[in-house]
Structures are given as structure tokens and as C-alpha cells.
Amino acid sequence: MSNPKHTLFWMTLFLSVVVVVCALIYKPLQEAFMANWVFNLLIVCVLLIGIAITYRQVFVLFPELRWVAQFRTGHAGLSVLQEPRLLKPLARQLDDDSKRDRFSLSTMSLRTVLDAIHSRMDEQREITRYFISLLIFLGLLGTFWGLLGTINSVGEVIVNLDMGQEDFGEVFAGLQSGLLKPLEGMGTAFSSSLLGLGGSLVLGFLDIQAGHAQNRFYDGLEEWLTGVTNLVDRVEDAPE
Structure with a gap:
């Protein structure tokens, strides 16, 4: 079966590139982050949690691979290994056979076990997909929040603008100071959108890599079990 270490390497390499790019644009990125640091910190925390879940x-594939390797070699001591999580349907299906370090599996049981394992993998990936959608939602929420604040601030500036003054310098100064708050709202809108959408892209790539690792693990498991099951079926169907 494929070793997930290669997937971890590419995921870590990608994150390293992202960190280097962020370091190169640290100054403008810091200014964008501080536009609304509370909301942007929430987005960053969601991204970090999503990255941890993806890793x-x-x-979790490593203990599953050790369990399968122990089973394939047929060495004693399989029963002392920790019960696998993804392969729990297979472990329960084998039950007492696993204690003798051998097993037999019918075609119907094989399909049931593989479907259950595939369903467990899909459940794990649904969590990551939720975090990707959550990052996009937070980015859009920050955008609309900032734009709403901008519209309200512009309305206040227009209402408070006194055109009856003869000194247009004071009018312009009041207009200039009044526009600072709407610009802050625009900063919130663009910074939240930048972090939310950028974070979703980062987490999306990591989810793809994790999905590839799970698919390779599943394909290898299916190929191995199918070969064993075909052998058992031939023995059972052989004429006496």
C-alpha cells in the first residue's frame, strides 16, 4: 500500500511556500490583518483548525497500515494491537479469525466491509469541506459587514456636511475627516475577503492531498482483499 509520508511531504512543502510568500508580503499583510484584527483572527483560527484536521x-492512516501489515504477515500478536478506527468494520468482521492471524472473507462480506470503510473516510473529509465552506462564508461575511459599515458612515458624512459655511476649507476638512471611517470599513471588507478566500484555497489544496492519500490507501486495501476473497471463493466452489 502507498506510504502517506509522501503526502505529508507535499502538504508540508506547500505550507512552507505559503509561509514564505506571507513573509515576503508581511507589511501589507499586517496592515490588512489589523483592519479588523478580531474578525481576521477568527478566520486565521478556523484555518489553523482546518489544517490540523487535514493533517x-x-x-490516522499510519496505525491502519501497521494493522494491515501485521495481518498480511500472519505473525502472532495481532490481537494485542490497538483496534483500528477506519478498519474497524474489517476487524469486527474477522473477529475470532484475527486472533489466529488468518481470515476468510466472502464476496458479499468484502463489499459490505469496503463500503463501510469508504463511508468512514467520507465522513472525515466532510469535516474538512465544512471548514473550507466556513472560511468562504467568513470572508463574505466580513466583506458585507465592512461594506455595510461603509454605507452607514458615508450617509453620516453626507448628513453632517454643512454646505452653508463660507469657508470651503473647513467644509473640505470636515469631509476629509468624515471619510476616514468609511475607508476603515472598506479595509475590513477587503481584508476579510482576502483572508477567507485565501485560506479556503490553502485548505482546499491540503484536502485534495489528504483525499489522494485516503484513496490510495483504499485502493490498496481493496486490491488486497479482493485477491484474497477470490482465492477463498475458488476454494469454496471447487468440486469435492
Whole structure:
């Protein structure tokens, strides 16, 4: 079966590139972040949690691979290994056979086990997809929040503008100071959109890599179990 270490390498390499790019544009990125640091900090926290969950999806494959490797070698001691999470349907299906370090599996049981394992993998990926959608939502929410504040601030500036003054310098100064708040709202809108959409792209790439690792694990498991099941079926169907 494929080793998930290669997937971890590409995921870590991609994150390293992202960190380097962020370091190169640190100054403008800091200014954008401070436009509304509370809301933007929430987006960054969601991104970090999503990254941790994505890495976890890959790390959980290692004990599953050790369990399968122990089973394939047929060495004693399989029963002392920790019960796998993704392969729990397979472990329960084998039950007592696993304690003798051998097993037999019918075609119908094989399909049931593979469907259950595939369903568990899909459940894990649904969490990551939710975080990707959450990042997009937070980015759009920050955008509309900032634009709403901008519209309200512009309305206040227009209402408070006193055109009856003879000194147009004071009128212009009042207009200039009044426009500072709407510009802050625009900063919130664009910074939240930048972080939310950018974070969703980063997490989306990591989710793709984690999905590839899970698919390779599933394909290898299916190929191995199918070969064993075909062998068992031939033995059972052989004439006496």
C-alpha cells in the first residue's frame, strides 16, 4: 500500500511556500490583518483548525497500515494491537479469525466491509469541506459587514456636511475627516475577503492531498482483499 509520508511531504512543502510568500508580503499583510484584527483572527483560527484536521486525516492512516501489515504477515500478536478506527468494520468482521492471524472473507462480506470503510473516510473529509465552506462564508461575511459599515458612515458624512459655511476649507476638512471611517470599513471588507478566500484555497489544496492519500490507501486495501476473497471463493466452489 502507498506510504502517506509522501503526502505529508507535499502538504508540508506547500505550507512552507505559503509561509514564505506571507513573509515576503508581511507589511501589507499586517496592515490588512489589523483592519479588523478580531474578525481576521477568527478566520486565521478556523484555518489553523482546518489544517490540523487535514493533517490528522493523513496521520490516522499510519496505525491502519501497521494493522494491515501485521495481518498480511500472519505473525502472532495481532490481537494485542490497538483496534483500528477506519478498519474497524474489517476487524469486527474477522473477529475470532484475527486472533489466529488468518481470515476468510466472502464476496458479499468484502463489499459490505469496503463500503463501510469508504463511508468512514467520507465522513472525515466532510469535516474538512465544512471548514473550507466556513472560511468562504467568513470572508463574505466580513466583506458585507465592512461594506455595510461603509454605507452607514458615508450617509453620516453626507448628513453632517454643512454646505452653508463660507469657508470651503473647513467644509473640505470636515469631509476629509468624515471619510476616514468609511475607508476603515472598506479595509475590513477587503481584508476579510482576502483572508477567507485565501485560506479556503490553502485548505482546499491540503484536502485534495489528504483525499489522494485516503484513496490510495483504499485502493490498496481493496486490491488486497479482493485477491484474497477470490482465492477463498475458488476454494469454496471447487468440486469435492
